[in-house]
Amino acid sequence: MDFSGKKIIVGVTGGIAAYKSAEIVRSFKKRGAEVRVLMTANGAKFITPLTMETLSENEVITEMFPEKRMVGIRHISLADWADLILVAPATANFIAKVRAGLADDILSTVVISFTRKVVFAPAMNVHMYENSIVQDNIRELSEFGYEFIEPGVGDLACGDLGKGRMAEPEEIVERVWKTLNPRQDLKGKKVVVTASRTEEPIDAVRFLSNPSTGKMGFSMAAEALSRGAKVTLISGPTDLSPPSGVSFVRVKTTNEMFEASRKAFKSADILVMAAAPSDFAPKVVRKDKIKKTEEGLQLTLRPTVDILKELGKAKGKRILVGFAVETDNEVANAKKKLKSKNLDLIVLNNPLRAGAGFGTDTNIATLIDRGGKVEKLSKMKKGELAGRIFDHLMTIGRKGKRRPETQP
Ligand SMILES: Cc1cc2nc3c(=O)[nH]c(=O)nc-3n(C[C@H](O)[C@H](O)[C@H](O)COP(=O)(O)O)c2cc1C
Structure with missing residues (x-):
């Protein structure tokens, strides 16, 4: 998987699986991608922007309105810059926000402004994941063309057993690669x-x-x-x-x-x-x-x-x-x-x-x-x-x- 020349935004939201997103950023970088990390305020409570900054070799953005004023409209230039947005982990809250069309922080605003592929890697407790509201949000967003990487079944951080564990970094990176390089060998069939x-x-x-x-x-x-x-x-x-x-x-x-x-x-x-x-x-x-x-x-x-x-x-x-x-x-x-x-x-x-x-x-x-x-x-x-x-x-x-x- 060669990501040379690819520009990827990795969105990190507030779930335990945020520690795995460090591995994902590292893997993208190792394979030649340019990576910008955007974090929700809650995402930044689970893994430090410093870690993500070091791994992505880029400034991490957590604020919609940074203290130091910047020239230009940052969320629009970020949305224009990237080839793909990966939200990993994607919380129940963040998925619901996108479905509702909310844009109340930097990550949701960039996602709503984005015209190319957005991939979500949901991660949450099994009862959250199986909640009909969450399932309905995922279904609706899938119909709009958003992509979801199904979480796995197993021991969850909360001690429960069931579906909700974020897919492994390796699988996520592979899915993103496939999305960026769609094989069209069945075109016309x-x-x-x-x-x-x-x-x-x-x-x-x-x-x-x-x-x-x-x-x-x-x-x-x-x-x-x-x-x-x-x-x-x-x-x-x-x-x-x-x-x-x-x-x-x-x-x-x-x-x-x-x-x-x-x-x-x-x-x-x-x-x-x-x-x-x-x-x-x-x-x-x-x-x-x-x-x-x-x-x-x-x-x-x-x-x-x-x-x-x-x-x-x-x-x-x-x-x-x-x-x-x-x-x-x-x-x-x-x-x-x-x-x-x-x-x-x-x-x-x-x-x-x-x-x-x-x-x-x-x-x-x-x-x-x-x-x-x-x-x-x-x-x-x-x-x-x-x-x-x-x-x-x-x-x-x-x-x-x-x-x-x-x-x-
Ligand atoms: C220790 C802890 C772990 C959490 N893990 C998850 C999780 O894995 N998935 C999830 O959807 N929410 C999880 N939450 C709840 C979210 O952090 C909460 O819904 C928050 O509002 C999400 O904010 P964000 O979507 O803006 O990042 C967790 C909360 C705490 C305190």
Whole structure:
């Protein structure tokens, strides 16, 4: 990562993770960037401006109205100067201020005056982070084009355990680099991604499903979008917000997912089937709620439509990526699936391994392509894995014979 010639403003707000921003500034400097640090008054209580001044080799700005009068309008010249603003850590308070359009200190005023990319690395207690108001602010700002680096799960400084720990400096620096140097190798391509689970109703209140949250599919959609593709994201039930800029289709059952995929398929170049649709559905769906009985209940299930197989049969020149969850004979089973479903690439993972599978932020995957190349990857965040999957996909290109195109 070469940051030579890049000008970055690092905004530091009042959270414990402020100590990590010193490492971030150091890393930017080491890689050739020019860095200006702006701190909120509370940010300056957590780490001294002197530390940041020494690391950035630039004066640190904490005041909107400095005692020593300066010529010119400082917040405007700073906003004109920078290529990117990184706010790390970003407090709940600061995120709320930006969403409200407030400009009551130097950092918020520069952020509001800025016309290029602003990246937030939120850091806070899990209850703060999960608060609907905070989540709503993040969602709204994402829709306006602000970028967020998801915090990690772990021990928090307050003693709680959960989501809210600021992403590690290395990951933040990498994300900023990607934002400053967007790869556009999917420009002009139409990518369709399916994500999350499907739910098959049993009666008026119950359903059959699985624990897939949609994280992997949403990461794939975000990656494709950042690489210049036009993206349609078809998702079953999920708590995640779609990345801004994707065309979002919400579905519930496997059949609805199939219909939506079939429709999007027509104009697609690449299809990434990252969803975990339910393979079975109750044969009979009761309109009322089935009464609880002493003798229990027997359900007869029917197979649902095999989305991957149907799309595989008709894919023509399109590139089709599938996911395989295997717990035994992993590589052999995945290879079999790759062939039987006419895939170009299969992403194999075993949810029984620590740090892999449903609901986790990370995954451990093996990529197997139709040319027989097997790439074993180590444990990594789903966002990073999404990048590696598209990297691998780009190496496959248009080699090999493909079946003629039909309609699924
Ligand atoms: C010891 C301590 C740690 C704090 N850590 C955080 C934090 O990690 N994230 C957060 O959003 N607020 C945290 N706060 C609360 C913020 O400092 C507070 O909301 C403040 O108003 C933020 O100001 P700023 O956004 O202008 O920097 C902490 C407060 C204290 C006293």
